[in-house]
Structure formats: C-alpha cells, structure tokens
Amino acid sequence: MSATHRHNSRLQNASVTSLRRGPQRRDSGRRSDGSVTSSGRESIGTGLTEPPAYSKKFVVVGDGGCGKTCLLISYSQGIFPEKYVPTVFENYITHCEHKPSGKIVELALWDTAGQEEYDRLRPLSYPETDLLFVCFAIDCPNSLENVMDKWYPEVLHFCPTTPIILLGLKSDLRNKRTCIDLLKTQGLTPVTTHQGQAVAKKMGALYMECSSKEMTGVHEIFDAAINTVVAEAEGMNQSPPASRGSLTAQNSNSQQQQQRRPQTSSKPSENPTPMMAPSKKKKRKACLIL
Structure with a gap:
C-alpha cells in the first residue's frame, strides 16, 4: 500500500468518526485557557469572553478543485493555501x-469532498445544517453545469428547507489571460456573472462571487449568510419559517411563506420552478487547477 493511499485511508476513517460526532462539534470546544479542542480548527484571535448567542452550521459543496477549501481557510484563518490537497x-x-445586533455567532464550517468516490459519505455532513454554500469555479464552466446536474438535486433531497447561496469562486481568474486561452482551446469561456445569476434564479438562491486568493467578496459572503441564519432564528417564534427564496429579500416581512421550498430569485416578484436534474446521467468533468 502506497504512502498516499495510507494517508487517504486515515483521513477517511478519521472523517467518519468526526462526522458521527457532528453535534458535539457545534460547541466551541474551548478550554478554560481559551484554546480549542480537536473538534475543529479554530480561527485565529477570537478571544471570546462570553458564550456566543448562536451556534450555526454551514456546509460547503461543489465539484472537487472548485475552491471550497480555499474559501473556508481564507475566511476562518486569514491565509490562502497555495498547495492543493483534496x-x-x-x-x-x-x-x-x-453586525446588525452585535451578537457573537459561532460558525461550524463543514468542508466536503466533491469527488464521486465520496458520494455515499458526504450525506453524513448534512444533518442540522443551517445554510448551504453550493459552489462552482468561474474558470470551470463544467462545474456550473454540475450544480444543476448534481449538487442542487442532492442538497434539495437531503436539506429541502435549508437556505442556499450559490457561490462563484475564483473570480480573479475570469479576466486572467492564461485561463481565457486555456478554456478557448476547449471551446469554452469563463463563467459570466449573468450565467451564475441565471442558475441561482432557477434554484431560488442568492448568487455571490469571490476570490479567496485576493480576499475580495469573501467577508461579504459570510456576512450575508450570517444575516440570513440569524434573521431566521430570531423570527422562528414570531412567524412561519421563510422560504428558501426569501434569502434575497430577508428584510421584507411580506416574503414569509408557510411552505419552505425554493420559490424566488434575487427578484422577489418572480417565482421560478426549480429545475431538477435530467434523468440521463452525464459524464462529469473535474475542475482544472491553475
């Protein structure tokens, strides 16, 4: 058995154990000296003096290599990982x-594997999810196709009432000449903002973009996500849960609905029907690592 195979086996075994302990991970695991136990990687310099007002779980899904891990590390640790490790x-x-209330929120950010060999393991991460990030890479048009072919149907099945934000990652590569030239050889072009918005509209999700490498748009994404889950938590005892589509209209009380299903896009007045995956299975292509 090769060293790489042994390493992956240890990772997988450890991950299954961690996933089974998921509910405990949502506690901070903070010791009296302010350090954190092995239940999760803690962000730098939190220095909390009081318990958080909310504990929320965000799960990130999308094709392997689309930039999910870089997003989470850049946000939680303030560094960009230059080396790709699946x-x-x-x-x-x-x-x-x-920010609106000044309350502290503890986030458990769950990174998942996009490779097909982990399709049976990944559903273990979905229980008790408060918000989903469905991701694709702007430099990989196939990863956007896979959002509707695979990722949206999957999260809709396991988390039918959970809010979704569709994320276009690696926005810094959209205008990068080497990326444009490479895609051109395949008859492709980088994903446009309009294309991402069109898919989000079908999902009834908010659409946002970011570059984890340049740290542009990263904090805005998490601010929007936090505002969504806190607004939902504070409104649960006052009115029925909001529909997934109200993610983009969370300041409008008129968007509250009895049945939480994908309804609207960034324009609350439009109510598209979610597009489900075609019955014919397509061959999925992996993202390029530039």
Missing part, C-alpha cells in the same frame, strides 16, 4: 459578529 471532510470553527 479534501475528504474537514471542519473549521470560527466566531464572528452579527
């Missing part, structure tokens, strides 16, 4: 402020 499953614990 993820099995990983959990990052971080604390942040809900």
